[in-house]
Amino acid sequence: MSEPRLDVRKTYKLLINGAFPRSESGRSYKVFTQSGEFLANVAQGSRKDLRDAVLAARGVQAKWWASSAYNRGQVIYRLAEMAESRRDELAVHVGAAEGLRAPEAFASVARAIDRIVWYAGWTDKITQVYGGANPVAGPFFNFSLPTPSGVVAVLASQESSLEGFVDAVLAPIAAGNTVVALASELRPTPAVLLGEMSATSDFPAGVLNIITGVTSELAPTLASHEEIDGIDLAGVGVDQASELNVIAAGSIKRVFRPRQNDTDPTRRLRAFIETSTVWHTIGQ
Amino acid sequence: MDEPELTNSRLGSLEYDPAPESTAIAHFRPSYGIFIDGRFTDPSSHEQFVSLNPANEEVLATVAQSSREDVDRAVASARHAYDTVWSRTSGPERAKYLFRIARLIQERARELAVVETLDNGKPIRESRDVDVPLSAAHFFYYAGWADKLGYAGFGPDPRPIGVAGQIIPWNFPLLMAAWKLAPALAAGNTCVLKPAETTSLSALLLAEILQQADLPPGVVNIITGDGSSGAALVDHPGVDKIAFTGSTEVGRLIQQRVAPSQKRLTLELGGKGANIVFDDAPIDEMIEGIIDGIFFNQGHVCCAGSRLLVQESIADEVLRRLVRRMEQLRVGDPMDKNTDVGAINSAAQLARIRELSSFGESEGATRYTSSCMLPDKGYWFAPTVFANVSQSHRIAREEIFGPVLSVLTFRTPEEAVVKANNTNYGLACGVWSEKGSRTLWVAQRLRAGVIWANTYNKFDPSSPFGGVRESGFGREGGRHGLEAYLDV
Numbered sequence: 086m087s088e089p090r091l092d093v094r095k096t097y098k099l100l101i102n103g104a105f106p107r108s109e110s111g112r113s114y115k116v117f118t119q120s121g122e123f124l125a126n127v128a129q130g131s132r133k134d135l136r137d138a139v140l141a142a143r144g145v146q147a148k149w150w151a152s153s154a155y156n157r158g159q160v161i162y163r164l165a166e167m168a169e170s171r172r173d174e175l176a177v178h179v180g181a182a183e184g185l186r187a188p189e190a191f192a193s194v195a196r197a198i199d200r201i202v203w204y205a206g207w208t209d210k211i212t213q214v215y216g217g218a219n220p221v222a223g224p225f226f227n228f229s230l231p232t233p234s235g236v237v238a239v240l241a242s243q244e245s246s247l248e249g250f251v252d253a254v255l256a257p258i259a260a261g262n263t264v265v266a267l268a269s270e271l272r273p274t275p276a277v278l279l280g281e282m283s284a285t286s287d288f289p290a291g292v293l294n295i296i297t298g299v300t301s302e303l304a305p306t307l308a309s310h311e312e313i314d315g316i317d318l319a320g321v322g323v324d325q326a327s328e329l330n331v332i333a334a335g336s337i338k339r340v341f342r343p344r345q346n347d348t349d350p351t352r353r354l355r356a357f358i359e360t361s362t363v364w365h366t367i368g369q
Numbered sequence: 370m371d372e373p374e375l376t377n378s379r380l381g382s383l384e385y386d387p388a389p390e391s392t393a394i395a396h397f398r399p400s401y402g403i404f405i406d407g408r409f410t411d412p413s414s415h416e417q418f419v420s421l422n423p424a425n426e427e428v429l430a431t432v433a434q435s436s437r438e439d440v441d442r443a444v445a446s447a448r449h450a451y452d453t454v455w456s457r458t459s460g461p462e463r464a465k466y467l468f469r470i471a472r473l474i475q476e477r478a479r480e481l482a483v484v485e486t487l488d489n490g491k492p493i494r495e496s497r498d499v500d501v502p503l504s505a506a507h508f509f510y511y512a513g514w515a516d517k518l519g520y521a522g523f524g525p526d527p528r529p530i531g532v533a534g535q536i537i538p539w540n541f542p543l544l545m546a547a548w549k550l551a552p553a554l555a556a557g558n559t560c561v562l563k564p565a566e567t568t569s570l571s572a573l574l575l576a577e578i579l580q581q582a583d584l585p586p587g588v589v590n591i592i593t594g595d596g597s598s599g600a601a602l603v604d605h606p607g608v609d610k611i612a613f614t615g616s617t618e619v620g621r622l623i624q625q626r627v628a629p630s631q632k633r634l635t636l637e638l639g640g641k642g643a644n645i646v647f648d649d650a651p652i653d654e655m656i657e658g659i660i661d662g663i664f665f666n667q668g669h670v671c672c673a674g675s676r677l678l679v680q681e682s683i684a685d686e687v688l689r690r691l692v693r694r695m696e697q698l699r700v701g702d703p704m705d706k707n708t709d710v711g712a713i714n715s716a717a718q719l720a721r722i723r724e725l726s727s728f729g730e731s732e733g734a735t736r737y738t739s740s741c742m743l744p745d746k747g748y749w750f751a752p753t754v755f756a757n758v759s760q761s762h763r764i765a766r767e768e769i770f771g772p773v774l775s776v777l778t779f780r781t782p783e784e785a786v787v788k789a790n791n792t793n794y795g796l797a798c799g800v801w802s803e804k805g806s807r808t809l810w811v812a813q814r815l816r817a818g819v820i821w822a823n824t825y826n827k828f829d830p831s832s833p834f835g836g837v838r839e840s841g842f843g844r845e846g847g848r849h850g851l852e853a854y855l856d857v
Contacts, residue, residue, distance in 0.1 A: 223827065223829070227832050229832075333624075337617065359842075363812050
């Protein structure tokens with residue numbers, strides 16, 4: 086009779102600048118399934134981890150935006166391909182974290198992957214849909230270009246561990262921003278898995294950074310950070326959102342607060358787009 | 370840099386006879402009430418403050434100081450008009466009101482220009498050729514949107530937000546009122562507008578025009594007063610949206626105050642625009658563009674090209690020509706049709722310009738100031754250029770909002786972009802080069818909401834205007850400007 090095999094347990098780590106470090110603080114915390122069983126040990130990110138992630142996101146933002154829209158679309162589509170081949174693993178974690186039965190969990194993963202595909206198709210449409218030429222009265226060629234806000238902080242949904250996360254991070258990334266995301270505090274593993282997939286999807290290091298940890302501890306650092314241009318407050322309640330909004334005002338950040346049962350998926354896409362208008366003289 | 374010669378050209382030494390525009394067309398009442406529910410009414414406190422002509426410090430009229438109670442009445446009036454009239458007025462009908470307003474501004478253009486120049490201190494040439502025609506054009510442009518909102522790219526039937534509180538600055542008083550009111554009304558909102566403390570009179574004349582246009586009472590309310598009136602408007606729970614144009618400092622406070630509420634917010638804030646000059650730029654046009662970029666409207670322009678970045682190889686020649694051209698600017702009576710640079714809008718602003726400029730010298734920059742004669746009365750500051758400025762100098766970092774230019778140099782396009790972006794602001798930049806590919810390369814990398822290539826300080830109602838980073842968010846003008854007033 087053979088010896089019973091000891092399973093290999095995985096450590097769920099942070100994603101900073103394309104690498105998977107533990108928290109520099111050395112902290113980790115346990116996360117559980119919806120029914121209360123142990124699910125995993127997860128790195129508990131610190132303020133220092135956040136600042137490292139912001140540095141990475143800032144450093145690569147111009148490069149990400151300078152790559153062609155076609156290329157950015159392919160990178161995001163590649164993420165959908167990676168997720169598709171690891172659907173089962175994602176569904177196990179989404180099901181465990183959110184307390185869904187297998188069919189529901191698979192349906193949620195399928196919607197999330199389809200959503201990634203949807204964003205992949207946006208990268209080279211944004212300029213035409215949200216930009217345009219302006220008929221000014223004078224000898225000028227005048228055009229408005231949508232440009233990314235820069236670095237966007239995402240406080241991802243606490244409940245929707247994968248679908249909510251996908252929307253919150255890919256909307257700004259599709260528009261040319263780079264992201265520092267705080268995953269759901271109690272349901273972080275689907276986001277961490279997606280982060281692992283992004284690392285094999287040709288995402289330049291630093292475009293998507295994922296921190297796991299205690300939202301209330303880390304959110305103020307993101308809201309106040311001078312190098313962050315916008316913040317998505319999906320993952321905090323009304324009171325904390327108001328507080329963070331006040332902090333974010335200190336550096337005139339763009340703030341996105343999702344609406345209840347929103348039916349317009351472009352609202353998030355538009356939230357972190359700027360309009361840059363160029364005038365050029367016309368003459369002989 | 371070499372010392373530029375300060376000798377005047379022959380042109381600069383020519384004298385012109387005075388050519389003053391008549392002030393007879395402007396009729397000021399001795400005192401003004403606030404405009405609520407379609408009528409001028411006394412403020413609850415009966416408190417008035419004076420509005421001066423900054424060119425000679427003479428009192429033009431007294432204006433009402435709105436209290437919290439007055440703001441309350443104005444918001445209630447706007448809400449009532451929204452619920453009972455404006456939200457039920459069809460797009461085509463709203464459009465016709467706006468077209469009417471545009472036409473009335475055109476018909477009373479001369480009167481508006483004179484009032485604006487007397488109250489603000491800007492040259493009559495500018496209020497006549499820029500402020501007033503652009504104000505009319507803004508109403509005309511947005512009038513056409515009122516019945517076409519479903520085609521603006523925000524879904525088939527975008528809804529207005531409700532009651533908009535709008536706070537505007539003193540540098541383009543009428544034009545900023547038009548920028549705020551026209552898109553708000555086209556989108557179906559009602560408004561409470563607060564002009565700046567020192568420049569209320571053209572907005573009050575606009576109120577008369579709205580009466581003349583038979584705009585339903587309460588659709589636009591105008592409350593005058595200082596910052597406390599604006600704060601009361603920002604804090605008012607009956608307001609659904611705040612639109613503010615002004616300094617980044619105040620914008621930050623407003624964003625903080627609005628943050629806990631569900632109010633929508635757009636901010637058009639300060640800037641420290643870089644005007645980037647490459648060695649192949651057409652030099653005559655470029656010098657005019659630099660001059661216009663900084664001295665237009667006494668430099669009281671949020672998008673002013675207040676940092677000149679000039680390529681090292683042509684720096685000496687550009688500075689020499691710039692100083693010579695600056696000497697030729699005619700500074701003085703704003704009502705004179707030949708005046709290029711008028712009065713500083715207020716004593717407070719003059720003090721700020723003087724203070725910041727003094728840092729220019731103490732931090733080691735080289736100062737060139739026009740030798741023009743300044744009038745004895747009124748608030749005046751001679752056009753000034755600082756050379757040998759470095760990026761850490763306060764005059765290179767802080768918005769002076771006056772006729773003061775800081776000159777810095779660069780060698781490569783990469784360096785120009787890095788220096789241009791080395792600011793928390795991001796409103797406007799200029800790029801001067803004959804090489805289109807380089808201009809577009811630079812434009813792609815500038816973090817700014819507006820980029821002028823081989824021109825500067827151009828505005829058009831169809832062209833979105835607004836900043837990135839700490840210059841604010843939201844756009845005014847164009848299709849994009851509608852988004853600020855729609856629930857989308």
